[in-house]
Amino acid sequence: MTRSSKDLIYASKQDKVEKFVFDEDVAGVFEDMIQRSVPGYTALNQLLPIVANQFIQEGSNVYDLGCSLGEASISIAYAANCSNIQIHAVDNSAAMIKQFQARLKSLNLKFPIQLIHDDVAAVDIINGSFAVLNYTLQFIDRSQRDMLINKICTGLNKNGALLLSEKITYQDVNEEALMQQLHENFKRQNDYSEMEISQKREALENVLIRDTHEQHIERLQNAGFSKISVLTKYLNFVSYLAIK
Template sequence: MQKSDNIFATPLTSVEDFKFDEAVADVFPDMIQRSVPGYQTIVDTIGEVASRFVVPSTNVYDLGCSLGAASLAIARGTAQIPCNIIAIDNSQAMVSRCERIIQSFSLPNPVSVRCESALDTDITNASMVVMNFTLQFIPPDVRPALLKRIYDGLLPGGILVLSEKIRHPSVTGNEMLVDLHHQFKRNNGYSELEVSQKRAALENVMLTDTFSEHEARLKTAGFSDVVMWFKCYNFTSMLAVKAKRGDRDE
């Protein structure tokens, strides 16, 4: 039975920085569905993208896998494509639960779950890499190097799925999107106290970029095209494509 997220439901003397600890792992499915607009659509589409881009006998990486929703979508999308799915998360609480969830399914392709930082993961022979709301929790100064390593580890024609909470470039526009997102959370049963305390917990942990900043960084890393395929309020998902050998943009 899915547990309800009430982590921030009572007043806290001091709000600590958000951590993906046992308490969060315990309620994560409820938390993510009530907090991120379009989350299930994004996960389902990751499976669709996998069915089109994953190449037989290659690796697929899910960096920041949490409880393995994207990894499971990839496994289902590649049922007819033999590949290795590697799920990475730096939270032992998440990894332990993810392993149990993965083991409860009979999957056509193996999913190996590892507790390590995406910054330490060796990306090799990859046809697809997924970062589903992960990059925003990585220090900004190391994001360019991480994306370059991902690009270098992708085969020609490979793809990076990058989902992120983003910041609108204007103050007024950003505040509008933040307000709409907070109302989305209220409509999903979160109180004003929960919205406020979680925002405070994430303030120093989730450092967001604008779409233009993401696009420029991905292009600098070498990706030939960046396609924003999903956007709702201040949440987006992008497809960054590594050109095939001999291809060039028209």
């Protein structure tokens, strides 16, 4: 885990709340932000190398799509039970890639990590055994989501797997309202103020666009994944394991 400054991005009143972007300000506080905002984030990172080792194949490629500061890539590079894999870490945020690169300089990893500054949809998936798409699809235009999941499935080898994590929405309005309220209470418990919660919500409007559980399952099935399981669920944050 990286050392991160405390997230104070929305702690002061903003005359105009700009759309949320993964810039240098966010990259500098990202670990603190995601720990305090995403229920189950730590538990998922503990599970990730265990799950990855179930599917990583010798001589194959591993993809971390929307890698941010590289938590998934680094945990796999430390823990993979094989002798020859290549890890490709992709993010379209220059600030995230820059901090990830700096972080790598102090680490002694078992496997190399290739950093790629690009949109995840632009990267070719070839000879893949395991792919991670954590809290990334929700920031991609809806018109491109099916294509991306199809591309991942096509590029995975037989018995390869995708770990997909997303914040979901609900068809039932009462369930949606309850889960949103519980999530905001989670943030309050983690020392976010009412103003921070409100301004962050406004910044993410029309930027983080959620799908339902049913939409995710249908998309994964249509792409060609043969077995889809809910790996973890914390409030409205769900991780799916999809096996080809």
